[in-house]
Amino acid sequence: MNTALFTFLKELGANNNREWFQKNKNRYDALYGQFVGDVQQLIDRIATFDPEIAGLDAKSCVYRIYRDIRFSPDKTPYKTHFGAYMTGYGGRTSPYAGYYVHLEPDNALLSGGVWCPPSPLLKKLRQDIYDNMDEFLEIIENKAFKKIFPELDGELLKRMPAGFPADSPYDYILKHKSFIVFSGKPESFFCSGDWIERVVEDFRVLQPFNHFLNYTVSEFFGKV
Numbered sequence: 426m427n428t429a430l431f432t433f434l435k436e437l438g439a440n441n442n443r444e445w446f447q448k449n450k451n452r453y454d455a456l457y458g459q460f461v462g463d464v465q466q467l468i469d470r471i472a473t474f475d476p477e478i479a480g481l482d483a484k485s486c487v488y489r490i491y492r493d494i495r496f497s498p499d500k501t502p503y504k505t506h507f508g509a510y511m512t513g514y515g516g517r518t519s520p521y522a523g524y525y526v527h528l529e530p531d532n533a534l535l536s537g538g539v540w541c542p543p544s545p546l547l548k549k550l551r552q553d554i555y556d557n558m559d560e561f562l563e564i565i566e567n568k569a570f571k572k573i574f575p576e577l578d579g580e581l582l583k584r585m586p587a588g589f590p591a592d593s594p595y596d597y598i599l600k601h602k603s604f605i606v607f608s609g610k611p612e613s614f615f616c617s618g619d620w621i622e623r624v625v626e627d628f629r630v631l632q633p634f635n636h637f638l639n640y641t642v643s644e645f646f647g648k649v
Contacts, residue, residue, distance in 0.1 A: 427528060427615045430456050434505050435530045441501040453490070456507075461487055463621060464509045464526070470625045471524060475632050477513030477639075478524075485516030505529060514639075520546065521642050522604075522635040524628045533612055535624060537631045538605035539638050540579070546645050551586060551599050553641040558595060564633045565606075573627050574606035574634075604638055606631070 433452055437445070446453070465483035472479040488508045494500050510516065512523025520543075525536040542550060554561050564570060565577065581600040585591050589599050608627060614620060 427612075427620070430460065430507060430528060431530050431612050431616070434507070434528070437503055438505045438530065441503055441505065443502055446503060457487075457490075460507050460509070460528075464511070466621050467509075467524075467526070467624060467628075468511055470621070471511065471628055474629050475513070475635070478511060479513070481511060481513060481516065483509070486511045488517055506532070512635075514642075520646075522638040524631065524635070526624065528615055530612065533610045533615055535573075535608045535610065535627055535631075536578075536605060537574075537628070537635055538603065539642065540603045540605050542603070542642075546642065547602065548586075548588075549645050550604060550638065550641050551589070553644075554604070555589060555593075555595070555599060557637075558598075561598070561637060564637055567630075569630050570634070573608045573630055576606070577601055577604065578607045579603040579605050606634065 429452075433449070433456055436449070440446075461483045464486055468478055468481045468483060468486070472481075486509045488504070488510070490504050490507070492499075492502055492504055494502065506527055506529030508525065508527045510519070510523050510525045512519045512521045514521040514523075520539070522537060522539045527534045527536065539546075539550065565574075577598060580602045581597075582602065584600075585593065585596055586599060593599060614623065617623070
């Protein structure tokens with residue numbers, strides 16, 4: 426259960442400085458260890474329907490809480506969330522589509538897909554989606570999928586990308602700069618005794634979306 430984790434993050438949000446964090450470092454270390462263990466459970470259960478995840482180490486998936494402030498106007502030193510990105514192709518640094526868990530007060534969510542791919546990969550993703558639009562629509566318009574992940578999210582271009590018909594009825598898909606979906610959750614979702622099982626079931630619905638995108642990503646990197 427993550428009640429203590431959300432309490433810690435709320436307090437961190439109100440005291441985002443090194444002095445407070447050092448005084449509460451033992452709390453953080455305990456919560457981090459628990460979260461890593463929970464993520465390992467998620468990996469092991471996701472692997473039952475997505476074999477590419479099998480053998481993934483949770484520590485390679487969990488993000489650091491320390492912010493990189495070198496080039497940021499926001500100099501607060503710590504993130505106010507716990508996050509983990511799980512994919513069978515390299516953990517949190519992977520360009521492949523995967524499964525993301527984000528625990529943050531008033532902004533907890535599940536997510537998946539390919540976020541901010543480099544331009545050549547984005548171009549290939551758009552082309553493969555366009556060439557296989559019926560298959561892609563079957564995934565994202567599926568009732569069970571839409572109930573959890575209502576729509577594609579992220580930034581859009583102002584006009585259709587080059588190479589695609591300007592009057593395409595699928596401009597709302599092809600204009601995307603990322604191919605990601607989100608499912609916002611209340612804190613209570615992650616504080617229930619069965620939250621891991623509930624996350625796994627949502628990610629089971631997400632798997633075909635990731636699988637579709639990862640076929641293209643694998644082709645791009647020459648792994649198909």
